[in-house]
Amino acid sequence: MISVNKLVLLGTGLIGGSFALALKRAGLVRHVVGVGRNPENLARALQLRVIDEASHSAATAVQGADLVLLATPVGQMGGLIRDIAPHLADDCVISDAGSTKQDVAALFREHLGARLAQCVPAHPIAGSELSGASAAQYGLYEGRRVVLTPLPESAPAAVARVRALWEACGASVFEMSTGEHDSIFAAVSHVPHLLAFSYMNALLDRSNADACLDFAATGFRDFTRIAGGHPAMWRDITLANRAAILADLKANAARLAQAIELVENADTAGLTDYIERASRARNAWGSC
Amino acid sequence: MISVNKLVLLGTGLIGGSFALALKRAGLVRHVVGVGRNPENLARALQLRVIDEASHSAATAVQGADLVLLATPVGQMGGLIRDIAPHLADDCVISDAGSTKQDVAALFREHLGARLAQCVPAHPIAGSELSGASAAQYGLYEGRRVVLTPLPESAPAAVARVRALWEACGASVFEMSTGEHDSIFAAVSHVPHLLAFSYMNALLDRSNADACLDFAATGFRDFTRIAGGHPAMWRDITLANRAAILADLKANAARLAQAIELVENADTAGLTDYIERASRARNAWGSC
Numbered sequence: 001m002i003s004v005n006k007l008v009l010l011g012t013g014l015i016g017g018s019f020a021l022a023l024k025r026a027g028l029v030r031h032v033v034g035v036g037r038n039p040e041n042l043a044r045a046l047q048l049r050v051i052d053e054a055s056h057s058a059a060t061a062v063q064g065a066d067l068v069l070l071a072t073p074v075g076q077m078g079g080l081i082r083d084i085a086p087h088l089a090d091d092c093v094i095s096d097a098g099s100t101k102q103d104v105a106a107l108f109r110e111h112l113g114a115r116l117a118q119c120v121p122a123h124p125i126a127g128s129e130l131s132g133a134s135a136a137q138y139g140l141y142e143g144r145r146v147v148l149t150p151l152p153e154s155a156p157a158a159v160a161r162v163r164a165l166w167e168a169c170g171a172s173v174f175e176m177s178t179g180e181h182d183s184i185f186a187a188v189s190h191v192p193h194l195l196a197f198s199y200m201n202a203l204l205d206r207s208n209a210d211a212c213l214d215f216a217a218t219g220f221r222d223f224t225r226i227a228g229g230h231p232a233m234w235r236d237i238t239l240a241n242r243a244a245i246l247a248d249l250k251a252n253a254a255r256l257a258q259a260i261e262l263v264e265n266a267d268t269a270g271l272t273d274y275i276e277r278a279s280r281a282r283n284a285w286g287s288c
Numbered sequence: 289m290i291s292v293n294k295l296v297l298l299g300t301g302l303i304g305g306s307f308a309l310a311l312k313r314a315g316l317v318r319h320v321v322g323v324g325r326n327p328e329n330l331a332r333a334l335q336l337r338v339i340d341e342a343s344h345s346a347a348t349a350v351q352g353a354d355l356v357l358l359a360t361p362v363g364q365m366g367g368l369i370r371d372i373a374p375h376l377a378d379d380c381v382i383s384d385a386g387s388t389k390q391d392v393a394a395l396f397r398e399h400l401g402a403r404l405a406q407c408v409p410a411h412p413i414a415g416s417e418l419s420g421a422s423a424a425q426y427g428l429y430e431g432r433r434v435v436l437t438p439l440p441e442s443a444p445a446a447v448a449r450v451r452a453l454w455e456a457c458g459a460s461v462f463e464m465s466t467g468e469h470d471s472i473f474a475a476v477s478h479v480p481h482l483l484a485f486s487y488m489n490a491l492l493d494r495s496n497a498d499a500c501l502d503f504a505a506t507g508f509r510d511f512t513r514i515a516g517g518h519p520a521m522w523r524d525i526t527l528a529n530r531a532a533i534l535a536d537l538k539a540n541a542a543r544l545a546q547a548i549e550l551v552e553n554a555d556t557a558g559l560t561d562y563i564e565r566a567s568r569a570r571n572a573w574g575s576c
Contacts, residue, residue, distance in 0.1 A: 125503070125505055145503065147503070180496070180499075183496060184496060184499055184500050184503050185503070187491055187494060187496075187500045188491070188500050188501075188503055188504040188505070188507075188508045189504075189505070189507055189508065191487075192487065192507055192508060192511045192512075193507070194547050194551075195483065195487060195511075195544070196511060196566070196570075197547070197562060197563050197566040197567070198540065198543045198544045198546075198547045198566075199479075199480065199483060199540060199543075199566075200565070200566035200567075200569055200570055201543045201546075201562060201565060201566050202536070202539045202540045202542075202543040203475055203476070203569075204565060204566075204569055205539060205543070206475060206539075208468070208471060208472060208475075211468075211472055212472050212475045212476050213476075213569075213573055215413070215433065215435070215472050215473070215476055216476040216477075216573070217413055217476070217477070219476075219477055219480055219481070219513075219514045220476045220477065220480060222510040222511070222513045222514065223480045223483075223484060223510070223511055223513070223514055224480075224570050224573075225507075225510045225511070225570075226507045226510065226511055227566045227567060227570040228567055228570040228571045229563075229567060230567070231560055231563040231564040231567050232560070234563050234567075235556065235559045235560050235563055238551060238559060239554055239556065239559070242551055242554060245551055246548065246551050246552060248490070249544070249547060249548050249551060250548060251490045251493060251494075252486065252487060252490045252544070253541065253544050253545065253548060254490075255486045255487075255489045255490040255493070256483070256486045256537070256540070256541050256544060257541065258486075258489075259482050259485070259486045259537060260534065260537050260538060260541060263482075263526060263530055263533055263534050263537060264534060266527055266530060268523065268527065271523045271526060271527070272519055272520070272523050274485060274489060275485050275517075275519040275522050275523055276519040277488070277489060277492060278484070278485040278486075278487075278488035278489050278492075278515045279485070279488075279515060279516055279517060279518070279519050279522075281488055281491075281492055281501075282484075282488055282512050282513075282515040282516040283516045285501055285504070285512075
């Protein structure tokens, strides 16, 4: 039985709201309680039937729940997990939707040491430019990927349940360790963001920055799209996945230093190899 | 009178072909000769009426021409300019479509020292994933920008003629010095390409590169799109604009080193400022 009697969303925005809507459509959830700090957003979630009940208290809301999804920014999860810990039922599965996993696993370990069998850290790879409950949509996870990073203590039945629910949302589910997850997403998401922020800062330092921005075209547009990311969110992700990001940033700095050397030496053959390796791999990569 | 009696395209691909088509549509050119090294491409250009005559000899083709457009990769322009120099008429205007300008200006200066008044270096900011004469299209330059970088010696009438022709293609025309051009395009185009190549190389170095590429999503897709660029073309652009690129790459390396320091120190306030400055500027930038 994977179906959920009482689902509690800690954080009632795009990510949690879309999960609730997909489960409702699949007929897999009876009652959804949305918790959040923004009364207008909660009212909107109720009005749109994303949730069936709104609450300002995580501790109260989770009582009697059989599934709790932490769907706030990772920075808010520690306090929430601490608050709900005394109120969780023995059959409640606790999962999350954070984009870093070692830190969330550590929070589970810190506050829910006796309930680690019930904890299943997860990362749905989906999003939108929009946010808030009004952006929630039934099909957000269709064809997308969800990574589960079970703890050694996670009960196989709890992992299987979370997997089945995400699959019911239309997602493909993968499993890996928290460390592997954070290493991969440092490389393909967090570090590209920091490189894009770095590039924008270097551009803004220029005395002709305005003229540059004026003549910037489609290559610039795509390369810097991720530089428009939300500062507090990306600061938190960076701090949350600091070790993996730092190692990867240093590897990037070394490769950049090599490019500088090739250019400085006008090394035609070396530049060709350097560019060809990158270009071949990028063109072989299946678009998404 | 801006209209052209005999236009010679040295290089009969997307860029030159689209220029010819736009002028034909505007009724501003009587006869177009296409020069190129690929017989099949020239045959296709004739068949599609992009050109009216095909030639394998630049020296022969330019005789009697009143406009010559160099529209090959910049690496081939030196030989072509040398070859045509003895055969140019006194009223012929010589322009180009290269994406770097100091090096093209130097080639004009080297081979056409007596005809610098007739030379107008230019850079149409347009392109496509496609190439060759069969990709040429009437509207390629509509609403796009063209930068003219006149030499101190360029005759005002020659500059005005080139400007009017590009405007007739639907482009907005700007003028700046060759150095200003190369500095701006290093910053907003050439360096982003090298940063994207560098990032791809660092990613491919990883022992889990395949898993990374497997989980890479839309942020990666956009950030690395320009890493798929043509290796020989980007090697040549890099070498052609070496000084400006080198200075900008070094500024980027310094900004990246700062990011590494902020992450290493878990400097929350510093990271926030760093990301906010980038994000604000990117979001303020008008999309294109």
